[in-house]
Amino acid sequence: MIISIKAIYLLKRLSKYITKLGNKKKATIKDIANVLNISPAAVSKALHNDSRISEKTKKAVRQVAKNLNYQPNHLASALRLGKSNLVGVIVPRTNSNFFSSVIQNIEEVLNKEGYNIIITQSNESYKKECDNIDTLLFTQVDGIIASMANETVDLDYYEKVKSKGIPLILFDRGENDLNVDYIGINDYDSSHMIIEHLVNQGCKRIAHIGGFKRTRIYNNRIKGYTDAIKKHNLPLDDELLIESSLTIKDGRNKMLQLLNLNKRPDAVYVAGDYAALGALQVLNENNIKIPEDIALVGFGDEPFTAMVTPTISSINQHSAEIGRLAALTFLEHAKKDVITQSLNKKILDAELIVRDSSGK
Amino acid sequence: MIISIKAIYLLKRLSKYITKLGNKKKATIKDIANVLNISPAAVSKALHNDSRISEKTKKAVRQVAKNLNYQPNHLASALRLGKSNLVGVIVPRTNSNFFSSVIQNIEEVLNKEGYNIIITQSNESYKKECDNIDTLLFTQVDGIIASMANETVDLDYYEKVKSKGIPLILFDRGENDLNVDYIGINDYDSSHMIIEHLVNQGCKRIAHIGGFKRTRIYNNRIKGYTDAIKKHNLPLDDELLIESSLTIKDGRNKMLQLLNLNKRPDAVYVAGDYAALGALQVLNENNIKIPEDIALVGFGDEPFTAMVTPTISSINQHSAEIGRLAALTFLEHAKKDVITQSLNKKILDAELIVRDSSGK
DNA sequence: AAAATATGCTTAAACGTTTAAGCAAACTAA
DNA sequence: TTAGTTTGCTTAAACGTTTAAGCATATTTT
Known part of the structure; x- marks a missing residue:
């Protein structure tokens, strides 16, 4: 009996919040806390499966979260944790089999580790490339994987990235002068x-x-x-x-x-x-x-x-391998919080595909 | 004389903060405030060119910001303002002239308005597409511009986007059943x-x-x-x-x-x-x-x-035009805070390019 | 039975920014 | 002179999370 009264009470609170949701506002951890009459902290811990929260509470939290269509606010947690779980990728253009294949493989590796990537294109323009770097720094990316524009000779902007302590990995189009990781073919x-x-x-x-x-x-x-x-x-x-x-x-x-x-x-x-x-x-x-x-x-x-x-x-x-290695190199940096720019140049052997234009 | 003493004093504070910066930490608005002995609020306003801040202070703030290599923290402002200035783009693949051209044009239009785009690929897979949507919602994008995967028939995930009150614009591959904006050719x-x-x-x-x-x-x-x-x-x-x-x-x-x-x-x-x-x-x-x-x-x-x-x-x-229109349609929604899903179907006339395979 | 430990929460502060409200001081208008 | 306005700031709260510290209860150990 007591349980059913409790249940009815909960349902009432839930429906109150669901109608509130109808008014466009996104559900937060606070909303869940209010429904269950516990603190936001407890909700956060429940969602992160903290050992100090009872199974009962965890279940309830997960249920209410689902009902309220709760989606964690990435901005808030990223701000709090000091990392965005975003990685910036700069390519001269996506409309090339090589670059789009590299990107696809970077994405595959990083998504598995909870990172998302932001792709930007430089269109082979130095100015656009600088803009892209600013954009990515502004978005608080945790790292940048880039292939430089043909035009780029001035490396100041890349030095800026390094000076911020953000891991920088170059592929295909790199520079020896910039002391950073590089993946490319021979x-x-x-x-x-x-x-x-x-x-x-x-x-x-x-x-x-x-x-x-x-x-x-x-x-x-x-x-x-x-x-x-x-x-x-x-x-x-x-x-x-x-x-x-x-x-x-x-x-x-x-x-x-x-x-x-x-x-x-x-x-x-x-x-x-x-x-x-x-x-x-x-x-x-x-x-x-x-x-x-x-x-x-x-x-x-x-x-x-x-x-x-x-x-x-x-x-x-070997675009796939280059993408994979670039992503893995970033992850190496991300895992150790000490920012050791341990130079990591990986040069792959390329492969000649003989077709009619040169075959007998 | 007094000015020079002041200047020396400022220089001392500045250098103190610059060495602090050397220890990897990124400069914040607070650091600027400390250097100038004013409140963080004043700094924020100065950077936004608020009319209630003196020109003198604004100049000083800008100078110190530059010296400290200050970069605004997008996460913090996005959290505070309730908008991320990010727009998600979902395409079946970037490795196609059509899609990469659409993307390029979306980017061009949105960058001018202060938005950045996050590109994700579905690889024509429904599952990947759902993952992409989750990713984008999690990243708190202000809108989503998408072209659906070939596989996609179930529209629940797109309904989820709509229910969050986030503008959704489809192009090329769309669906009439989803009552959203659409740009495509005839x-x-x-x-x-x-x-x-x-x-x-x-x-x-x-x-x-x-x-x-x-x-x-x-x-x-x-x-x-x-x-x-x-x-x-x-x-x-x-x-x-x-x-x-x-x-x-x-x-x-x-x-x-x-x-x-x-x-x-x-x-x-x-x-x-x-x-x-x-x-x-x-x-x-x-x-x-x-x-x-x-x-x-x-x-x-x-x-x-x-x-x-x-x-x-x-x-x-007409990939360029489709990209441009998709971006403009998003901007229309973004400008009016009332989320009026005013159906906005734009159908462009296509053009037949006659080449040797069918010409005389 | 008292002391120690474990369990299950709460409180409060913090991340970096923005902004409404407020408050002196300086200026203006009567 | 005095009230009113403008200028140039400050204070404090808020955005949604996370987490160290704290504190009752309950449980186990002596």
């Missing part, structure tokens, strides 16, 4: 693999449409190219090595430039798939046989390389 | 445009590889297809209308299925570009001339449609 070796492959296919005059030297990864690809060419005693003409922005359009222009040479190359290694596509279009339009007249190799293994005619050989950058 | 009319175009090219037996009927947009495309076929008095055979998941692989399979018919179609309209690509591959492999033997039209205007051979005619979905 660009230098990748170039060697490509030249090796082209030499095996019988190519004797290999050109390179590269990215800008100031970006470390493109510089490494260029170094790998020149060293490999020297190693095989092939001609290393200035006219065969071209820097570019690696867009489709630029790929077209630089390919035309190569076609206009007195001594045309018999193979072209392009440091990016989009530019490689532009090059391919020019070759097709000029009825140049690929790979018989000129062989072509790209970089990045974008899905379209397997879609165009002929399909383009390319380098697989 | 799928029904798009089908008409395509059939019209194919008829003009002399096609007389047009097949449709569509998406699943349960998804509204694909259903509309199917309806548009059947109505247009009827209108032109063309054969509307069951064997010419196929539902599929619209992946590359499925595109291949369904195209093979069509090739095995006794009476092959002379045109195929595929409801997605990826599936259209699969179909194209099968046609190429079987040495079927495109568009002479069979014409092909895709949907979505993915960049690769202009890259493959032959280039694929497709429908431009």
